[in-house]
Amino acid sequence: MIAARKSQTILFSLAVLFLLVLVAAAIAAPLVAPYNPTEQFLSKRFKAPTLENLLGTDNYGRDVLSRIIYGSRSALIVGIVTVSIALTLGGTIGLLAGLGSPNLDSVLMLFMDSILSFPTILLAITVVSFLGYGLVQVMLALGIISSPVFARLVRAETLAIKGEGYVEAARALGTPVVKIVFKHIIPNILGKVVVQCSIVFALSIVTEASLSYLGVGTQPPEASWGLMLKDARNYLVQAPWLAIYPGLVLALTVLSFNIIGDTLSERLNPRLTGSS
């Protein structure tokens, strides 16, 4: 158990480190990327990894490492924007449902549950196919689709906290609802919300990659991990490195977010840390 706890701390640190490197690379992309991600070198197409091109080159002779570095920009932006939209929209709906009348609660939650009861990727493709292809549309679609998770969480917690003695006391004293929300409800649910944010962040990165892989997300020549994998599919036999590295970085990014989310939710849950 202590060993398990220790190894979890190590994993958590590694995950944080990986994400820090990724964020730094995304911000300083023009400085750290060895080549321009969209510049084509037709004389050196399909070069296997060498010292010159650490992760090889693609079908246009573009440097894979540089494209991965620039791709981290769109991945992180997708995560940030999606989580922000989902949190704002879902959080507001959840608070309204939790604090409002039971009828409002039923109607809002019915809509949220309907969205939730549908495969994310299919819903995302549908919305994007009507909004038009592109990164902005993907983020908008993912933000809306991810909001029910937050709505449910915030609603459940709000309902639970609403019944607590100190909140009832505050209400009895005539504290305005807005003040109760900011002083009592939000601080109480912050932990769980942060955990949910890390899950949604990871999920939105994967979904963006999936959509780009299907050709309805980020459009060429922009660098995106999903887009790189889409191109790689046509050259699996010829140039396997094109498929391996972008996917590996994608998987490691998602893994890091999952580990952080798991660790946080365990540390924040006294019942789990207390027992065995």
Added chain:
Amino acid sequence: MDLVRFFVKRFLRLLLTVLIISTLIFFVIRIIPGDPALIIAGVDASAEDIQIIREKLGTDRSLPMQYLAWLYSIIRFDFGNSMISGESVTKLIFERFPLTLTLALMGISIGILVAIPLGVMSAVKRWSLWDYFGLVFSQAGMAIPSFWLGMVLLLLFAVKIPIFPLFGSETFAHYILPALSLGFGRAAVILRLARASMVEELSKEYVITARAKGLTETMVKYKHALKNALLPVITITGIELGYMLGGAIIIEQVFSLPGLGRLFLFGIYQRDFTLIQGGVVFVAIVFSMINFLADILYSVVNPKIRVE
């Protein structure tokens, strides 16, 4: 009696979900700025052409009329004709659906066969090698995107060591790698749940009682606790099966399998709006039905839920 009431309640909820999804799809399509007829017709279409497309789409009528017509078409299970090929959308869907369903069923079978034994073993022997293996497996399963896994599997087992065919859908062997890619990620989710559920059961009082009265460990764990621990797994398996129908879209693209997903994508590339809306509603109906069946099955094996 309460089983019947539960059944009716859930069935009404199923209808309501389908109604809401259909309504959302209807309005999403209409809210988007721009006339779909103009988008479909292209820049240099004549006014007549645009009018014909409007009539085909039904967008020449008033909004409430369109909505009623849309709901009526869903009740009849007639999603109109493809705007590109003119074929019946319902027919197109039913031609492609068996492949996608096969893939999803194979995927969920792989998921269950791997996840439940591993999850249960992890819970019974906590902090053992089993448990660590299960932990690594579930983290990997959740982090590795299915379509990338598909590509890596193709690379390993169709290119480097050619034991499986590269692309195509003619034989059973063509389905194994796609089903594995689809099942792996979902197995991780089922495993986590199976483990958590088993750990919880093992800490309950009836387990202590069973031990105290002298039952063997095997009886306690695998007869008493396991039975209860598997209950929530039924629900999640239903949900996961539904998600696999969605996940199949991308896996079909990786392996060039002509299923519902590819049909749907084709519709999107061609801007075939009737095909897209028909496809989404069809999946919504199937998805809700799977969840409904899982709920019913769950209530049959666990009477407690019906009282709720």
